[in-house]
Amino acid sequence: MKINDTLRGALILGAVVVALVLGGFAVSDNGWQKVSCIGRALAGGVSLSSVHSVCGL
Numbered sequence: 001m002k003i004n005d006t007l008r009g010a011l012i013l014g015a016v017v018v019a020l021v022l023g024g025f026a027v028s029d030n031g032w033q034k035v036s037c038i039g040r041a042l043a044g045g046v047s048l049s050s051v052h053s054v055c056g057l
Contacts, residue, residue: 022038037056038051
């Protein structure tokens with residue numbers, strides 16, 4: 001049971017971090033365009049380390 005609780009906690013923490021990052025982009029200038037660019041880049045197979053240069057963040 002302890003492994004499941006640890007995994008569940010890590011997933012929740014990861015989801016909160018992702019939500020905060022996307023929320024930060026969303027409230028900035030052209031935020032929704034940046035969020036959609038990030039989504040398209042990740043869906044297109046761009047690595048996380050290259051998203052910054054691809055979307056001009």
